Amino acid sequence: MAVASAVENGHSEHLVKEGSFSGLTKVVAMDCEMVGVGDSGKDSELARVSIVNLTGHCVYDKFVKPIEEVTDYRTHVSGIRPADLEAGEEFSLVQKEVYDILKGRILVGHAVHHDLKVLFLDHPRSKIRDTAYYQPFKKMCNGKTPSLKKLAECLLGVKVQQGEHSSVQDAQAAMRLYTMYRSDWEAAVHKLAQHRRNQLKKPK
Structure with missing residues (x-):
């Protein structure tokens, strides 16, 4: 399967570290990426899932055969077309492969709970780093939840989500935002975890 990466589209020399480990x-x-099912296509179903590593290299990228009838491909946003899903993998296989990749790893994403929801997967909260809810990013937007598009443009100088989205490019952008702030982010996670442990130790 051809990977519609940002590098190929000429947008993201900053999103993949050249010469770095690709596994x-x-x-x-x-x-x-999701398509619409049900009345008016309001409900979402998984259509494509992409995973990149710490340096931005794509390590997984698959289209998924729909379980329900697709009533809205949302192509102008999702980039998904009927032929993509016809050639896709079975949902159960993709779900299992993604579960195996995520198990025991830190998961970065933007509003990643939506992605986990369509995969019918859970992930430990302590191992999620969500760029939509990272407080320093929210402060930049006056406390509002920032869009990935805005964060990428303001902090990375990279334009993403120009027309049809690429799940590879969006994952790369989220990862690059994380790695830019990784030291401070992980220090804050460690501090919060330590605070919670201390609270549990206090006598009631």
């Missing part, structure tokens, strides 16, 4: 790392970023 699985302890930290991965994931993004999914």
Whole structure:
């Protein structure tokens, strides 16, 4: 399957570290594209899932055969077309493969709970790094939830989500945002975990 990466589209020399390790790392970023099912296509179903490693290399990218009838391909946003899904993998296989990749790893994403929801997967909260809810990013937007598009343009100088989205490119952008702030982010996670442990130790 051809990977519609940002590098190929000429947008993301900043999103993949050239010459770096291209296999699985302890930290991965994931993004999914969804299509609409049900009345008016309001409900979402998984259509494509992409995972990149710590340096932005794509390590997994598959289209998924729909379980329900697709009533809205949302092509102008998702980039998904009927032929993509016809050639896709079975949902159960993709779900199992993604589960195996994510298990034990830190998961980066933007509003990644939506991606986990369509995959029918859970992931430990302590191992999620979500760029939509990272407080320093929210402060930049006056406390509002920032869009990945805005964060990528403002902090990375990279334009993403120009027309049809690429789940590979969005995962790469989320990962690059994480790695830029990784030291401070992980220090904050460690501090919060330590605070919670201390709270549990206090006598009631």
